[in-house]
Amino acid sequence: MPAATRTTIAGIAAEVGVSVPTVSKVLNGRPDVAPATRALVEESIARHGYQRREAKGKRRSAPRLVELVFHEYGAPWAVEIIRGVEAVAGPARVGVVLSELGGEHRPRQEWLDDVLARRPLGVILVLSDLGAEQRRQLETRSIPFVVVDTAGEPPPGVPTVGSANWNGGLVATRHLLGLGHRRVAVISGPSDVMCSRARIDGYRSAFDEAGVPFDPELVRYGDFFVGGGYRHGRELLTRPDRPTAIFAGSDFQALGVLRAARELGLRVPEDLSVVGYDDLPMTEWIGPALTTVRQPLLEMASTATRIVLSLAEGEQPSNLRIDLATELIVRESTSAPPSI
Amino acid sequence: MPAATRTTIAGIAAEVGVSVPTVSKVLNGRPDVAPATRALVEESIARHGYQRREAKGKRRSAPRLVELVFHEYGAPWAVEIIRGVEAVAGPARVGVVLSELGGEHRPRQEWLDDVLARRPLGVILVLSDLGAEQRRQLETRSIPFVVVDTAGEPPPGVPTVGSANWNGGLVATRHLLGLGHRRVAVISGPSDVMCSRARIDGYRSAFDEAGVPFDPELVRYGDFFVGGGYRHGRELLTRPDRPTAIFAGSDFQALGVLRAARELGLRVPEDLSVVGYDDLPMTEWIGPALTTVRQPLLEMASTATRIVLSLAEGEQPSNLRIDLATELIVRESTSAPPSI
Numbered sequence: 001m002p003a004a005t006r007t008t009i010a011g012i013a014a015e016v017g018v019s020v021p022t023v024s025k026v027l028n029g030r031p032d033v034a035p036a037t038r039a040l041v042e043e044s045i046a047r048h049g050y051q052r053r054e055a056k057g058k059r060r061s062a063p064r065l066v067e068l069v070f071h072e073y074g075a076p077w078a079v080e081i082i083r084g085v086e087a088v089a090g091p092a093r094v095g096v097v098l099s100e101l102g103g104e105h106r107p108r109q110e111w112l113d114d115v116l117a118r119r120p121l122g123v124i125l126v127l128s129d130l131g132a133e134q135r136r137q138l139e140t141r142s143i144p145f146v147v148v149d150t151a152g153e154p155p156p157g158v159p160t161v162g163s164a165n166w167n168g169g170l171v172a173t174r175h176l177l178g179l180g181h182r183r184v185a186v187i188s189g190p191s192d193v194m195c196s197r198a199r200i201d202g203y204r205s206a207f208d209e210a211g212v213p214f215d216p217e218l219v220r221y222g223d224f225f226v227g228g229g230y231r232h233g234r235e236l237l238t239r240p241d242r243p244t245a246i247f248a249g250s251d252f253q254a255l256g257v258l259r260a261a262r263e264l265g266l267r268v269p270e271d272l273s274v275v276g277y278d279d280l281p282m283t284e285w286i287g288p289a290l291t292t293v294r295q296p297l298l299e300m301a302s303t304a305t306r307i308v309l310s311l312a313e314g315e316q317p318s319n320l321r322i323d324l325a326t327e328l329i330v331r332e333s334t335s336a337p338p339s340i
Numbered sequence: 341m342p343a344a345t346r347t348t349i350a351g352i353a354a355e356v357g358v359s360v361p362t363v364s365k366v367l368n369g370r371p372d373v374a375p376a377t378r379a380l381v382e383e384s385i386a387r388h389g390y391q392r393r394e395a396k397g398k399r400r401s402a403p404r405l406v407e408l409v410f411h412e413y414g415a416p417w418a419v420e421i422i423r424g425v426e427a428v429a430g431p432a433r434v435g436v437v438l439s440e441l442g443g444e445h446r447p448r449q450e451w452l453d454d455v456l457a458r459r460p461l462g463v464i465l466v467l468s469d470l471g472a473e474q475r476r477q478l479e480t481r482s483i484p485f486v487v488v489d490t491a492g493e494p495p496p497g498v499p500t501v502g503s504a505n506w507n508g509g510l511v512a513t514r515h516l517l518g519l520g521h522r523r524v525a526v527i528s529g530p531s532d533v534m535c536s537r538a539r540i541d542g543y544r545s546a547f548d549e550a551g552v553p554f555d556p557e558l559v560r561y562g563d564f565f566v567g568g569g570y571r572h573g574r575e576l577l578t579r580p581d582r583p584t585a586i587f588a589g590s591d592f593q594a595l596g597v598l599r600a601a602r603e604l605g606l607r608v609p610e611d612l613s614v615v616g617y618d619d620l621p622m623t624e625w626i627g628p629a630l631t632t633v634r635q636p637l638l639e640m641a642s643t644a645t646r647i648v649l650s651l652a653e654g655e656q657p658s659n660l661r662i663d664l665a666t667e668l669i670v671r672e673s674t675s676a677p678p679s680i
Contacts, residue, residue: 063458065437076622079419086440093454097405097435100426114433118403226625255625262627282416285566285595286626287602 007048016040027052027141029116045140052142064094065120066308071128076252077278077297081126081148084301092309094121108134116141122308124148127193144311146304150194159311159320161304165195168293168326169202172275175291175328176245177210180336181273185218185243187232187253196221196249203247218243222253229256237264237272244337245273251280254290269335279329288332296324347388356380367392367481369456385480392482404434405460406648411468416592417618417637421466421488424641432649434461448474456481462648464488467533484651486644490534499651499660501644505535508633508666509542512615515668516585517550521613521677525558525583527572527593536561536589539617543587558583562593569596577604577612584677585613591620594630609675619669628672636664
């Protein structure tokens with residue numbers, strides 16, 4: 001295998017038996033190349049470890065963009081992430097292009113083709129992962145990427161910015177146990193998402209630490225949305241042995257739990273303590289003001305943006321995995337359990 | 341003055357006494373042109389009514405982008421606007437570039453230069469206006485723009501998408517008067533923003549219609565944020581002749597009013613009725629679920645995106661001003677006034 005630096009577009013064109021502009025088109029995600037040709041070119045690019053390096057002058061004259069990609073759009077915390085990215089990209093005069101992975105209307109390869117065509121400085125993926133093939137396509141075009149809050153175990157070498165989810169689960173549960181609660185339910189995000197699993201493990205550790213057994217029936221996985229919080233909340237709170245506290249996976253889930261409690265005539269915090277997660281701006285305004293685990297979404301997004309821009313400058317970050325601290329914010333929705 | 345179609349870049353270069361590439365750089369918002377030269381080129385472009393028309397092939401190969409510009413970032417309803425734009429831009433495989441006008445870190449001309457450099461298909465401005473000079477710069481580059489929810493009176497010829505604000509103010513106030521309220525306060529957005537004024541006029545009309553005088557002391561202008569709702573709410577509710585109902589300018593303002601009421605020991609809706617504005621997803625979940633005026637933010641954004649993309653295709657929209665309907669959604673936060 002020849003050294004990566006010596007492979008050229010012309011060499012790849014010659015090997016595959018196509019023209020140089022055809023190789024360029026593939027590199028730029030252009031649609032006007034036959035799928036079979038394209039596959040051959042991609043295969044040759046990958047085999048040679050080819051990496052495009054832009055001429056300095058050319059790079060500077062092209063529009064400076066970063067791609068911000070959400071797994072699922074319109075999540076309530078998306079606005080915090082967007083603000084965090086803009087806080088760094090704005091002053092650097094880098095445009096932020098938004099998109100969503102996995103939407104029905106935008107198949108994955110089309111999405112990647114569009115990204116390649118825009119030739120961004122870098123890509124920021126939120127709660128989403130690329131396949132190995134897609135990662136390679138970005139790498140061969142020298143487009144760095146960073147994952148914010150990885151869904152699964154991130155592959156080696158991929159920079160990630162997250163927050164201390166395990167610790168968040170621990171401090172929230174410790175707070176509730178410390179108030180005297182024993183029947184503490186937890187509603188987390190999907191079980192295949194890392195941050196959900198880490199929080200549940202933190203919850204378990206708090207029980208272990210206190211020497212109190214926990215009831216596996218009170219551990220629920222769901223989504224991060226308000227409707228899921230409501231449904232799990234109703235189900236948990238209509239049990240004969242209902243919990244006296246619920247630790248929700250997001251502030252919106254907690255909002256659903258609060259509504260379920262209201263409908264069932266349970267007062268918060270007198271009859272039920274509720275802890276949220278995220279500390280969205282609205283949580284201090286709702287009634288009762290929500291005790292929640294602050295997740296520094298804005299800072300996570302700013303950090304990811306700084307990393308991707310420095311990678312674009314050819315710098316290597318000193319740390320590939322950064323987890324920012326989480327913090328328990330105690331407000332009005334938690335208190336000692338009712339004395340029955 | 342020669343016919344607009346006959347002016348060329350070469351002609352402008354010759355007239356100003358600069359090279360053709362220099363004129364191109366000015367058209368593309370590139371920073372490497374002396375300000376004085378740039379001003380001369382802009383002046384000549386404007387005087388000749390020059391408009392760049394892209395070669396069809398070139399346009400097609402360039403990344404397809406639209407610019408989405410907020411006056412003020414991170415407003416709670418921004419996510420609805422973004423979802424609406426994405427709903428149209430996503431399936432059309434057009435990238436959405438986000439930015440904010442008026443942030444300290446991004447002076448206006450720098451912002452416009454960056455937009456010109458990205459050569460987008462079009463620009464969508466939310467609650468913000470361009471100056472005459474900036475409008476002309478977009479026009480000469482054949483970059484169409486649409487304003488969503490104009491701040492001021494839009495200049496002739498600029499397509500706008502809004503909602504029936506006057507009607508929203510009317511139906512909300514009619515609802516409260518119909519329940520028997522007489523002391524109805526209104527907290528609106530800034531007095532220099534069209535939608536605030538239209539809603540207050542709707543409020544006044546409802547009073548006129550009912551033959552009831554309104555108290556000008558109960559009419560407040562503020563911002564659309566939660567803190568302003570809280571401050572105005574506290575002030576109104578601590579008056580000796582406090583209102584029995586408050587019509588807020590946004591759901592977040594209403595959240596601030598609800599908190600002020602809670603702190604003062606006033607029950608909603610028994611002691612105080614509250615109406616919000618926007619119908620954000622959270623409003624049906626908070627306690628009490630909020631009566632509010634639904635503003636079709638998502639549809640407004642989708643409509644604006646469709647208009648800007650069809651303008652980019654050279655089509656002329658049949659209607660330059662579109663106002664989508666608003667609708668009163670009655671939930672739990674309004675009832676008859678306390679019988680004192």
